[in-house]
Amino acid sequence: MGRRPTLHEVANLAGASLASTSRALNGNGASPEMIEKVQAAAKRLGYYPDAAGRSLRMGRTFQVGFAVADIGNPVYVDMMKAIHEVVGPQGYHVVVATTGNDVTSTADVIRALSSGVVDGLVISPLRSNEALAQQMEHAPIPVVVIGRVAEGTTLDSVWADSAAGIGMAVDQLVGAGRRRLLFLNGPLGTTPASRRLQGFDAAVARHGLPLLGMLVADDFTVEAGTRAVDSLLDDGAAERPDAIVAANDLLAIGCIQALRRRHLSVPRDVAVTGMDDTEIAAVFSPSLTSVALGSRERGKAAAELLLRRIGGEQGPAQRVHVAPRLVVRESSGGPA
Template sequence: MPRATITQVAALAGVSIASASRALNGQIASAETVEKVRRAAEELGYVADAAARSLKLGRTQQLAYAVADIGNPVYVEMMSAVERVVSDSGYRLVISSTGTASSSLDVVRDLGRGYVDGMILSPLRVTTELLQALVDVPVPVVMLGVASQGSGLDTVQADSVTGMRLAVDHLVAEGRRSIAFINGPVDTTPGRLRLQGFEEAMRDHPGIDSRTVIAADFTIAAGHRAALEVLETAEGFRPDAVVAANDLIGIGVLHAADDLGRTVPDDLAVTGMDNTELSRVARLGLTSVDLGAEERGRVAADLLLARIADPGRAAHTVTVAPSLVVRGSSRRAQPSLRAVAREDAV
């Protein structure tokens, strides 16, 4: 059966083709005309030609969301928030995975093909080459992460440094005196900032013994291997607490503790970071630093839409404050379930 055309819709509605087009595209038209055209389109089963509409409007009505690991719950949480905002504005979200620096660069360079009207990018590693490519792209880009000063990019970032302080301060207040930090790769943005936060926090507690172990990745399996290393083989160091750089590593730590017969939280307290769904469904519940993933996604989407509407607007950088959600993996006593981050965010 042939597709209904805009000409047929206009004829059935009793209006000009131009009026029908304006009504269907959300442009200026009277309420009466919009209603007549809508009823005619429904009766005929009219579906707009997306390609033709894109050529006419100069837009694809698609936006890209590119992250390092689309299976990581924190990225899924951000994606859901982004999708809610952009879909309300008539956009479809296209998802890309960028596990390596070269993959991120390829995705950014592909923006020149014109398949989307803008992108929200959350790269693990930010290189000089990537930043230059972001400056050169022909469509707006919002960075979820940390961009260099003067890059001119709209940026939404977590405060991992303060988040690490919240976790360490909580463990010390719980009476822990030997704290291991299991981080992901330090050549990544989260790895670098979370190491900085842990080291700064430990300087505030000079009487606490500490050790840092670098896991191969921000995954459950990598966290499990690193936890076995620090819990079983570290000579002269027996931690009574572990700070994990994210919830996936934290779950790996819980598994390792169980493998080694270490009771959580009596023998070993464990904290994660990101406050993903994993932390809520883990046995006992995993204490975790909430870095505001949903809020970061929402703000990033708002910034991208604002940039599309006004390409000449000044660049904005928004930092979302962290908070600590205390659960059974670290709680001996009964502290407050939520400790708000310090106001002096780094």
């Protein structure tokens, strides 16, 4: 085993003082240029800081948590990447945890992570209630919520108006001549399902269209979307929708797959829209019209808020809003 390089050697190679090198490696008070120079020197020498010693000296774990219901969902993957891009240069690692789909398991994850595992937590709970909100509010570490929180809470949050986004999708479909719109939702009782249903009902009422009802999938996944639309087509509904507004991109893709199996063309027979504007929306065939909710922007903003709180910043709860944006593609009659 070769000799382990020292901090002095990193400092010499970087052309920096020992104190500046230490600050750069610890993400504590160094300029971005100094951090980049010192990290390059450390990488070249194969130097790795003593994480345990650093944690003891500074009273921090240099880890931040990111807790979501489904770590495979592309929305959460984009958020995770954005969080890492913010906290990584400051010397932090991201610990990813799965909350599951219920409030109890979410509470368990918060309790576990806040017991000395991480210095702060970014969380996007699928379901919430007053008890969970209070647990997050009184956690021994800073917590930033990606999603809506109740007025008056001391929690920092970053949110996108998904209800308004659904309204944008409805407006585009109506403008393209569609009149029989159906909403394909995820599990009821979840925060996304509730907000997006509100947006759909309001938009349909605004245009004076009939309510065809709602399809409810048992998850926010491709497979769940396919199952839900299969059940609709199997029932042989008297009035087939000419457009389906899905609560996310994965449900929309599952919907299109089910329609294809019945030899229904998208968008000629049925137009389809999604939400989140994930990477797959642009490359799927037909390309998917989707409402962008700024996954990376929300992750970045949440990480920046969290670092400020970890650093000791006080003050009232911060609310960061990311505006939705409709991206029109082939699935709703847009350009190829």
